[in-house]
Amino acid sequence: MEKIGFVGVGLMGHGMAANLLAAGHPLTVVAHRNRGPVDDLVSRGAVEAADLAALARASDIVHICAPGSPQVEAIVEVLAAEMLKGGIVVDCSTSNPVSTEALAARLAERGIDWVDAPLGGTPVQAEAGELAAMVGATPEVFARIEPVLRTWAGTIAHVGGPAAGHKMKLLNNFLAMGYGALYSEALALAEKAGLGTDTFDSVIRGSRMDCGFYQTFMGYAVEGNREAHKFTLTNALKDMTYLSAMAGGTGVANPIGAAIRNSYALAVNTGGDGAEDYVPHLVDYIARANGVDRG
Numbered sequence: 560m561e562k563i564g565f566v567g568v569g570l571m572g573h574g575m576a577a578n579l580l581a582a583g584h585p586l587t588v589v590a591h592r593n594r595g596p597v598d599d600l601v602s603r604g605a606v607e608a609a610d611l612a613a614l615a616r617a618s619d620i621v622h623i624c625a626p627g628s629p630q631v632e633a634i635v636e637v638l639a640a641e642m643l644k645g646g647i648v649v650d651c652s653t654s655n656p657v658s659t660e661a662l663a664a665r666l667a668e669r670g671i672d673w674v675d676a677p678l679g680g681t682p683v684q685a686e687a688g689e690l691a692a693m694v695g696a697t698p699e700v701f702a703r704i705e706p707v708l709r710t711w712a713g714t715i716a717h718v719g720g721p722a723a724g725h726k727m728k729l730l731n732n733f734l735a736m737g738y739g740a741l742y743s744e745a746l747a748l749a750e751k752a753g754l755g756t757d758t759f760d761s762v763i764r765g766s767r768m769d770c771g772f773y774q775t776f777m778g779y780a781v782e783g784n785r786e787a788h789k790f791t792l793t794n795a796l797k798d799m800t801y802l803s804a805m806a807g808g809t810g811v812a813n814p815i816g817a818a819i820r821n822s823y824a825l826a827v828n829t830g831g832d833g834a835e836d837y838v839p840h841l842v843d844y845i846a847r848a849n850g851v852d853r854g
Contacts, residue, residue, distance in 0.1 A: 560584050561707055564618030566611065566634055567652075568596040570789060571678055572624035574685030575651070575711040576600055579622075582710040587617045615641035620707060622649045624678075627797050628658040635662050644670030647704060651692075653677050653732065653794070655801045656722040657808060659695075663721035672700045673721045676708060677728035682789065689713035693731070695724030729805055732798045733816060738772045739795070739838045740822035743845040746780060750851045756780060779839035790838050796823040 562585045565576045573596040580586050586605040590597045601607050608614035615621060615638045625631050631654050638648055648666060650659065654675065663673035679691035691714040694701060701717050708715055718727045749759040760781050763769060778787025799820035806813035826836070826844035846853045 562617060562619045563587070563707070564589075564608070564614040564621040565624075566614065566621065567591070567624030568600060569593065569624065570682045571651070571680075571685045571690070572596070572622070573600070574682060574687070575622065575624070575690070576605070577603065577686065578688040578711040579707070580604055584707070584710070587614050589614045611637045612641045616643075618642070618646065620647045620649060620704070622651055625650075625652045626794070627652060628655040628801075632658060632662065635666065639666055639669050639671065642669075642671050645672075647672045647674055647700065649674040649676050649704065649708075650725075651676050651678055653728050653798050653801070654725050656725045656729070656805055659722040659725045672697070674700060674704050675722060675724035676704075676712075677724055679714075679728075679731060684713075685711065692716070693718055693724040693727040695719055695721050695726075697721070726805060729798060729802045732795075733802050733819070735772055736795045736799055736823065736838065737815065737819045738770075739776060739841050740819045740845075742773065742776050742780070743822065743842040746842050747846045747849045747851050750846065750853070751849060756853075776839045776842075779837075780842045785837070785840070788837055788839050792823055792826050792836050792838065792841065795838050795841075796820065796827050799823060 560583050563579050564587045565572060566589060568576050568588055576586060576588060580603050587608050588597055588600050588605050589608045589611055597607060608617060621638055623631055623634055625634060631650055631652050635648060648671060659675055666673050675695040676692045684690050688711050690712045692708055692712040694715060694717045696704060697720055718724055746756050746759060749755060760777055775788040778784045802816050803813060803820060806816060825848060826841050843853055
């Protein structure tokens with residue numbers, strides 16, 4: 560069995576790591592700020608490394624779940640120096656493809672392969688081993704890594720070579736964050752026009768305009784469940800900023816992407832708690848900007 564290292568056993572990473580352990584992979588983890596997930600995984604049989612360098616030396620394959628490219632770059636700096644030739648780095652973060660391409664090239668010089676496998680799904684799906692993965696890897700590396708990915712992913716799409724997974728993930732999040740911005744503006748308008756949120760929802764729910772994202776978003780907007788969709792406003796803004804860079808790099812006009820990014824920038828930069836407020840909470844910021852009191 561491949562020896563796995565896991566960096567970032569947080570909301571998504573804990574479930575993924577637990578499934579790797581359950582499948583029989585020797586697992587090494589490293590602590591960051593929250594000890595709870597690390598202690599739980601150690602109780603299940605994982606080994607805690609003293610530092611990132613020790614984790615790299617103990618692992619054939621290292622998974623990374625980090626907030627974004629700056630953190631991934633810092634982690635890879637250590638992995639590139641410490642992992643043995645023939646190892647694989649799997650970045651499950653939503654990262655900037657420009658950075659991804661540079662990291663893959665640097666690791667290749669060291670004889671270390673690269674996989675980008677950003678995630679689709681929720682922490683509940685992570686625990687159940689039912690995440691989706693959009694994978695960028697060479698065919699040879701994908702053949703080796705696929706059985707490992709299947710321990711925590713229910714759906715795997717191999718979309719191309721290194722960085723292709725991150726490009727596809729940004730397109731996926733373009734749609735998702737766009738839904739969030741659109742729903743928030745529509746609900747502000749519904750309130751201001753005298754229809755209200757409940758009336759709006761009674762027409763859209765179950766119609767052709769309904770979808771899974773709509774239902775989790777309305778889990779907060781209608782039902783008040785603050786944890787209906789645990790993806791932070793800060794991450795949404797980060798992803799839309801990466802999308803803008805991708806569009807600029809390809810020369811594609813991206814006016815709708817810019818408008819979506821501005822919706823999240825408004826929230827984050829006008830008192831939003833980006834560490835605690837999630838995408839469905841955007842509805843409150845757009846409402847306040849339009850003089851609507853959602854109570």
